[in-house]
Amino acid sequence: MSAEPDEQGLLAAVTRYERALTANDVAELDALFAGGDATLRADGTAALVGHDHIARFRARRGGAPARWLRRVHVRWISPDDALVVAEADRVDGHGLQTQWWRRQAGVWTVHAAHVSGGPSPARPGAGPDEQEDPATWRVRFAPEPAAAGPLAGLGVAVKDLIAVAGHAIGGGVPAWREQARPEPANAPALQRLLDAGAHVAGIAQTDELAFSLMGVNEHSGTPVNVNAPGRVPGGSTSGPAAAVAAGTADLGLGTDTAGSLRVPGSYCGLHAWRPTHGVVPVDGVLPLAPAFDTVGLLTRDGATLRRAGLELLRQQPTGRAPQALLRSRTLMALATPETALAVEAALAALSVATGIPVRDVEVDPAAPAAWTTAFRTVQAAQAWAAHGAFLSANPDAVSPSVAARFRAGAAVTDEQVGAARQESARVSAWLAQVLQQGWLCLPSTSTPAPRVDSTGEKFELARGGTLQLTTLASQTGVPALNLPWARVGTLPVGLCVLAPRGADADLLDLLRVLGPA
């Protein structure tokens, strides 16, 4: 008996259990339940007591409904005792399960279990009127005739930063749009989706020139976040996220410089993918900070993200899985304690579903502040380079807080940029080393979505905390996947998985085992 909890052994046992359940491997399930008369299994109206009664029940029932764990809450009672509370999606609705696992002679078995579940409650109709939603949509297109291809039938909400042939890019700023010309062609990233059979559902709103993470736009309004009523949707890919969450689009095509896909994914409870910097073309996309700009996707379910992501990449997975899921206490602590706990539950579920163990890695506690500062320096300088001329000519075009961010870039010296670039190289080298040991898992945001009526100060706080988490991938160019599994109270928050540069297809392939197609 050691004093350190044997998390890896416990999660491996839970994985064995889940796989045996899926396969209806009754012998394995029986072996994973403790022998003797005191073992409990409660379900429906009553508890069965005693291993043999439970085994008899199991032999008769002919299998359990297929399920996918979404959150696995582990509470250590002693080094040899843990309570595992898991939330699952099931083919027939939802499931909840509480198990008391005990380790004896090195072997983990279940001593008590409580299983419940059933049809999922109807989704409340919290969305805005489909026809009139200018906070989410700038333009909505008429339904397209049926196309062929792997993405046939899927409607794309295109962020108003990405070229749609025949339409001007609005960039979330009316003064910008007035001066813009209709685009001659679709952006190549969009064209890849359309070539695979998807169609454009419409052009959806963005935060002003993409330089925000909250999803608040004083010109068009704040899109409704149906998965967190009364909360912001996150941004800057705010309109596509709101539309996908509400079901008025299937794919959100957006950009991510400092977290503009991952943050709305986290706040709206969506799957999101920021690709390796450079692997998806950014032509036809309004730049913010080219050193970090990427084009990626938002979806409701993981299977759709995998399918559409592979089309956008035009690559196939190699089948390489990581040796471990890496967790850093330092990075977890950048989120609020309740967010970190929620993300831990999602990480445990990911480990159980994939069978990949969780391992801890050390991160220098001073590092996140350093890489965030370096990132912000380069971002501000590049943003000013991209839009300084427009903002100087149109000083009232954007709201004061966004204007202030741009103006900060005007003051950045070449020396500061040089130092920041050095820091960036250092972090990239360090992270590449870390990612050889496994894929790094961290909170996508430091909190769930703030309230719509938060003060500007509160929004800045949420942005500042989250940037320390999001800029690690931005800074180093590695791909990032947001899994929308965690919940703080009822509010969604995401688990972010970082893979080595170029491993996008394998990262998306993780979604293959995580739920129904």
Place this chain on the structure above:
Amino acid sequence: MSAEPDEQGLLAAVTRYERALTANDVAELDALFAGGDATLRADGTAALVGHDHIARFRARRGGAPARWLRRVHVRWISPDDALVVAEADRVDGHGLQTQWWRRQAGVWTVHAAHVSGGPSPARPGAGPDEQEDPATWRVRFAPEPAAAGPLAGLGVAVKDLIAVAGHAIGGGVPAWREQARPEPANAPALQRLLDAGAHVAGIAQTDELAFSLMGVNEHSGTPVNVNAPGRVPGGSTSGPAAAVAAGTADLGLGTDTAGSLRVPGSYCGLHAWRPTHGVVPVDGVLPLAPAFDTVGLLTRDGATLRRAGLELLRQQPTGRAPQALLRSRTLMALATPETALAVEAALAALSVATGIPVRDVEVDPAAPAAWTTAFRTVQAAQAWAAHGAFLSANPDAVSPSVAARFRAGAAVTDEQVGAARQESARVSAWLAQVLQQGWLCLPSTSTPAPRVDSTGEKFELARGGTLQLTTLASQTGVPALNLPWARVGTLPVGLCVLAPRGADADLLDLLRVLGPA
């Protein structure tokens, strides 16, 4: 931290929790949940994490459905950690709850909870054809016109050992019935029920001359036990028990000499009450062993037993509750381990519902065998005295096993009876002492109902094991209540509560707090 589990403290905390839930005392519920971000509450589709989220949920929900715990399974993880799995009846169906309680600085709080429940599943139509069920009913009466009184509308299944005016007593033996005359009047016990508004649903079967506990009768067949398909109903009040369980009667009026109400109550999952010897008149009832014979009741629900029992007693409760619920490891060990565990869960539920603590009492391990032998000696002698003449004249009237029991009485000497009477006085004095400390709780039977196709040997084993439990009340004349809350697998088994002589009304009053009226 002590090495002995603080069962009393834990159950007291569970009681506080249940009462606060009933009263929707949100402040108390919040206090009983551990503070901090790690506390879990899972229900429906998801887990809430963190004390404050749980408190906010609780503040909004406006109370939980009323519920009555039926079984509380306690599993000790450490002296300071327990898993409490409770099964409940709810006004809206059924409920299940798993809680991890932890003691810190002497205070028990919930660190994780999983709640589930909903409408109870429809009862499978397992009963025999209502019109033709000679194994259960000897005679069925036409529905009576509506009467007035507290028992109005309740149909009585009268054991065929108790006088119904105009009908001969059959005693479960065709040769006996052929020689019997129609009874001139109802037995006074039956008349008390009729005076209170009940009506006779019919005359129901009994084991041969009531000298068995299994509910098997080779002349009329074995009544179907709808609550344990394929199992015997228990006897000798077999027909009334089967009828009440199936819903073709509301009250079973029967006799209990060595357990003939408690055993079918336990096997069929019914409430049963054996009164203090002598408080309910046995006139008009075929005797078996007058030193022990009593007339009492079987019902489905506790409220009906309380109501009808007080009519049969013609008494009202005094309001005196016991100081403790007494448990003896020696008596628990007379049941099979899985039965004892099931009964422990029912006992914990009784403690939680009433707020009365559980205390352990010592019982000499040699005592049960001694009191059982003494009881059987006197019973056999008295049974032979009552029916020896008939059985000598009709040697083939009853089955060989019952005949052997009677014949054993012919060989009992006056000296043996005298020694047995001395043992009886000794046990009665000892038990009276014990019952000053509280009411004694023990398994009603040593196992759930045996299979209908068991060998005679197996039936004898079940009878022998159970007699050690049932003859304690029979021997000493104290009242006994069977609470049908325990389950071994899906099979019912009863928790028996013994009160001091004459405390019947208070014992029945226990049922007041235990469920819906």
